[in-house]
Amino acid sequence: xxxxxSEIREMLLARGTEQEEIFARARQAREECFGSTVVLRGVVxxxxxxxxxCDYCPMRRDNTRGxxxxxxxxxxxxxRATRIKDAGIDVILLQGGETPRELSAVEEAIPxxxxxxxxxxxxxxxxxxxxxxxYARLRETxxxxxxxxxxxxxxxxxxxxxxxxxxxxxxCMRDLLDLGYxxxxxxxxxxxxxxxxxxxxxxxxxxxxxxxxxxVSPFVPAPDTPxxxxxxxxxxxALNVLACLRISYPGLLIxxxxxxxxxxxxxxxxxxAAGANVMTVNFxxxxxxxxxLIYGKDRFVVKMRHVEELxxxxxxxxxxxxxxxxxxxxxxx
Ligand code: SF4
Numbered sequence: 001x002x003x004x005x006s007e008i009r010e011m012l013l014a015r016g017t018e019q020e021e022i023f024a025r026a027r028q029a030r031e032e033c034f035g036s037t038v039v040l041r042g043v044v045x046x047x048x049x050x051x052x053x054c055d056y057c058p059m060r061r062d063n064t065r066g067x068x069x070x071x072x073x074x075x076x077x078x079x080r081a082t083r084i085k086d087a088g089i090d091v092i093l094l095q096g097g098e099t100p101r102e103l104s105a106v107e108e109a110i111p112x113x114x115x116x117x118x119x120x121x122x123x124x125x126x127x128x129x130x131x132x133x134x135y136a137r138l139r140e141t142x143x144x145x146x147x148x149x150x151x152x153x154x155x156x157x158x159x160x161x162x163x164x165x166x167x168x169x170x171x172c173m174r175d176l177l178d179l180g181y182x183x184x185x186x187x188x189x190x191x192x193x194x195x196x197x198x199x200x201x202x203x204x205x206x207x208x209x210x211x212x213x214x215x216v217s218p219f220v221p222a223p224d225t226p227x228x229x230x231x232x233x234x235x236x237x238a239l240n241v242l243a244c245l246r247i248s249y250p251g252l253l254i255x256x257x258x259x260x261x262x263x264x265x266x267x268x269x270x271x272x273a274a275g276a277n278v279m280t281v282n283f284x285x286x287x288x289x290x291x292x293l294i295y296g297k298d299r300f301v302v303k304m305r306h307v308e309e310l311x312x313x314x315x316x317x318x319x320x321x322x323x324x325x326x327x328x329x330x331x332x333x
Contacts, residue, residue, distance in 0.1 A: 002249065003203075003247060005200055005204070008200045009196065011240055011243065011247075012199060012200070012240045012241065022240065022244075023273050023274045023275065025243070025247055027275055029247050030275045030276075032250065034277050037316060038276075038311050039253060039321065039322060040278075040307065040318050040319075040320075041091040041092075041093045041124065041255075041278060042089040042091065042093065042283045043094075043283060044072070044081065044092070044283055044284055045282075045292040046072045046094050046096040046105065047071045047072065047099060048069060048070055048096070048288075049064060049069050049071065049099045049101070050064070050097025050098050051099050052097070052098050052162065052164060053163050054151075054161060054162045054163075055160075055162070055226040056161065056188070056191070056219065057222065057225060058222050058223065058224045058225055058293035060225065063224055067293065070288050072105060073105055074105045074109040076285070077105060077109035078109050078113060080283050080285065081116060082116060084281075085117060087281070087304055089281065090117065090120060090121050090122060090320040091121075091122045091124055091321045092113055092122070094109070094124070095126040096126070098128025098129060099128075103134070103138075110123055111141060121144075122145060123142055123143045123144050124144065124145040124147065126146070126147040129168060129169065129172045135172075135176055136179055143181070144323060145183065145184065145212070145213075145323060146182075147184035147186065148176065149184075149185055149187065149215065150169055150185050150186070151188050152198065153205045154194065155167070157191065157194060160193065161193075174209070184211060184214060185213070185215075186214055186216065187216050188216075188233070189202075189216055189217070189218055189233050189238045190218055190219040190231075190237055191219050191233075192227055192230045199237070202241070203241060203245055206245060206252070207248060207249050211252070212253060213254070213255075214245050214252050215254065215255050216238050216242050216245065216257070217233075217238065218235055218259055219233035220295045222294075222295045222296045223296040223297075232263055233263065235260055235264045238260060242254055242256075242271060242275060253277060253278050253322065254277060254278060255279065255280060256269075256276035256278070257280075258280075258301070261300045268310055269313065269314065272311070273314065279311065281302055282301050289301060
């Protein structure tokens with residue numbers, strides 16, 4: 001049963017012992033749905049060029065000229081996917097700014113990656129808003145799942161910080177679900193101008209829209225952005241959101257994101273303690289990785305050893321894609 005609004009509100013403010021009790025409840029919900037497992041993803045960041053102008057992102061459109069732009073070729077993407085396969089990971093996340101230009105390389109790479117894995121692979125995309133026909137084409141090419149974070153469910157704040165329409169974002173999510181994609185959303189907590197009520201809305205939205213995955217990142221005031229002087233988001237609030245998501249919708253895949261670690265050392269370990277069950281390892285090549293400025297040049301890059309250590313310390317074990325299993329856990333729909 002999803003939590004009520006007043007329960008969520010109360011839980012978001014919890015700290016100390018009360019917070020620990022909520023985390024224990026979230027871990028129990030994870031255990032019942034997924035056992036003691038964490039899904040590993042390998043991410044390849046295919047381009048750092050974006051047509052959108054989010055006020056919190058150094059890869060925003062206004063920075064394009066000053067940034068050292070790159071577009072990976074299909075060859076490079078497949079080569080990176082080979083490394084992910086060698087690491088024993090079967091979820092390939094292809095992520096990049098929102099630009100139509102990289103699509104041909106991605107479309108060319110997807111069938112080759114499927115072949116590499118003998119079709120036992122989840123191809124997860126995070127490439128922004130598109131027309132339904134483009135999503136359909138990627139699906140036919142072999143994409144399995146898609147992340148399209150709503151970021152904030154407050155329509156006015158969404159417009160103010162992303163200069164885009166929330167309604168259009170939600171339209172894209174519905175199109176993806178219609179086409180049979182497993183869909184992930186996500187929110188940023190503590191965005192400047194965001195109310196606690198709006199964070200409650202964000203949590204409820206994940207259930208209402210019927211997604212399969214949801215992430216939460218604390219706001220990071222990144223350099224070279226209009227919000228660079230903002231206060232960093234609270235890791236405690238982000239963790240409480242994570243725990244509320246897990247308790248309300250136990251079957252969701254919820255990552256412990258790098259922004260938790262960037263904001264506070266040990267943040268990703270706390271994410272696992274609050275009920276997360278996904279970790280993403282970065283496989284972008286060295287030269288491109290430094291140009292993918294999601295939180296600026298000094299972002300926290302997640303390596304395999306870091307993930308293995310955290311998973312072991314949390315007394316969990318790694319597993320592959322849940323979407324390739326015949327008996328995938330029931331999700332929030
Ligand atoms: S957050 Fe994503 S959509 Fe927004 S500017 Fe950055 S890369 Fe583009």
